[in-house]
Amino acid sequence: MKILTTLCCIFTLHKIGVKCSEGTCSADQSDCSDLEEDKKYAESKNNRWSHYLEEIEKAKASYEPCQSSNCSCHTTLIEKDLLVFKDGITEDLINRARTKGVLYQILNGKVYREEECMFPFRCSGIEHFLHKISAELPDTEFVVNTRDWPQVPNYRRDVLPVFSFSKTNDFYDITYPAWTFWEGGPAISLYPRGLGRWDQHRISVRKAAKKWPWKKKKDVAFFRGSRTSGERDPLVLLSRKRPDLVDAQYTKNQAWRSEKDTLGAPPAAEVSLEDHCQYKYLFNYRGVAASFRFKHLFLCESLVFHVGNEWIEFFYPAMKPWIHYIPVSKDADEKELSDLIEFAKYNDDLVKAITANGAEFIQDHLKFEDITCYWRELLKKYSKLLKYRVKKDDKVKVLKG
The missing domain is CATH 3.40.50.2000 (Glycogen Phosphorylase B;)
Incomplete structure (x- = not known):
């Protein structure tokens, strides 16, 4: 307060000719009222934002920047999504999941899909990335939901392996990069x-x-x-x-x-x-x-x-x-x-x-290589959970890369 009063005296010295001593004004201090109000406003403003400022400080204290090597910023979600299938994925689970989406197979480096796709642009947006990585993958098959809404609510005992682009914590769907990175969308x-x-x-x-x-x-x-x-x-x-x-x-x-x-x-x-x-x-x-x-x-x-x-979404x-x-x-x-x-x-x-x-x-x-990398890591880890040898399904056809 002494500093504030002294500053006020200095400010008003030339205006009203008052004498300032340390921390005091010898003239009528009503001229200091404006500076007092400014101080009150500043304090009020700081108090108003204190909650937001505390949130920022807490976030900074706990934040560790992720590393960009091998899309490692995003792969913890893969581990989380696949944890529910830690005991393996059977052929029966895949067959039951087929009602929830489109069946894809990757065999000998080639991509196959069921003939019908409800949303062609969405399927082609997915397939763009599958073609890029198919030669690096083991034989595998998986069901992709191309609807907007996830398909496997976590209140059900019947947990099916279905890939969805977006979800909440109320669903067990396996998250994959949306088709919109290449094609489709609103x-x-x-x-x-x-x-x-x-x-x-x-x-x-x-x-x-x-x-x-x-x-x-x-x-x-x-x-x-x-x-x-x-x-x-x-x-x-x-x-x-x-x-x-x-x-x-x-x-x-x-x-x-x-x-x-x-x-x-x-x-x-x-x-x-x-x-x-x-x-x-x-x-x-x-x-x-x-x-x-x-x-x-x-x-x-x-x-x-x-x-x-x-x-x-996955990122x-x-x-x-x-x-x-x-x-x-x-x-x-x-x-x-x-x-x-x-x-x-x-x-x-x-x-x-x-x-x-x-x-x-x-x-x-979130470069294209990060999206491709996520698909690769997801399908490699997912494929290790399959408890059977994948064979070509009668209803799929090979897709041109």
Whole structure:
């Protein structure tokens, strides 16, 4: 307080001609009130953010960066997923799992698949990677679910070996890299065949990021997407009240019928992944399952607010809240959302460091070779669990590489 009062005296000396002694003002100290208020505001602001600052410190204390050799950042999930099958996988289990997805076989280095595939783009997105590694694998077979929803709930005793791209802790499905790294994904007017080609987006979105460095980005949070979940409503409503803080609007999807489907407002135009890079803060929400856009947002070198932690893809476990992104509760209301955004705005250097961590992780640990490596390690470890010799099924046909 002595220092504060002395500073106040120095500040007012030339204005009112007061004399300052150590820690005191000899004139009316009402002129110090402004500085006192500033101090109270600073203390209040620090207290307001104390919870978030503590979370960051805790995250830093426990975080160990992963190594990039042999996709080791991600392989702990393989061990976890396969643990439930530690006693082996029988032919009977595979036959029963076939009702849940598409049967693939790899025999003598060639890839085979059941003739029918419910989603051709999804199958081709999977097969792109299988062809790359088939010569390195033993004879094997596995069932791949190409639907959005996982198939093996953990409340059932009948645990079947089914591969799914996304799941929660309520499912025993074996996680594999989604088809969207190569082809498929949500089809919208900007991406009529789905997002697809992760290798191309790594180039185009990063190029857009260079046009919008941190200091040039718009200082608002941004979201565009259809209303696949009510979890998104509070951000859209906040945007209508605080356009200075958030630009969040609903777009059409295939199920859109009226403005009721966009929360009572006309649907907004879709925005390309590259144009997301204009904004400093980007919100990611799950859709029916994990969001395909999550990985793309980091390429913008913008801060990612990731809502909910239930749904994962294969690379999610290696990414840590408060290190690579800011986590947001799926039940967050408008107040919590505005607090988090304002925290980011008032702690620019701090969140810029989180932004850099997230962008670096995706750039270094989610390359095409990491995806191919994950498939290879997954199928090698999975194949060791098969308790029978795989023979060519009558219903499969060889696929051209």
